[in-house]
Amino acid sequence: MHDPDQPAPHTGDAGSSDPGAVDAVAVGRVAEKIEEMAALLTRRLFDERRRPGADSTLVERLLAERAACAADRAGLVDADARELARIEALYDAKLAENTGR
Known part of the structure; x- marks a missing residue:
């Protein structure tokens, strides 16, 4: 429970004066x-x-790409605003390429 006599912990909200602060909504x-x-x-x-005749090279590439997704997802915890924007742009491009949107 929050003690009203103590300041609220920093949540990295968009209104922060820290330009490197990360908005929790953006992370989500x-x-x-x-x-x-x-x-x-x-x-x-x-x-x-x-x-039948699955392409083992393709399977390995897909596995590597999926592992990269997991690493990027785990890295969001430590990402600053600039890194978060870079990751978002990367995944926007990947999704556009793979879904046509």
Whole structure:
């Protein structure tokens, strides 16, 4: 429970005077994009592995891309605003390439 006599902990809200502060909503938005990309890769892995004569090189590439998603997702905790923007732009491009949106 919050003690009203103590200042509230810093949450990295958008109104912060710290230019490197990260908005929790932005982190959630980027996390959703990463998770969407990971789900697409998982589906492609599933489809490729079920295909007769599956391309092992493609499977390895998809596994590596999915692992990169997991690493990026885990790294959001330590990302500053600039890094968060870079990751979001990267996943916007990946999703556009893979979904056509």
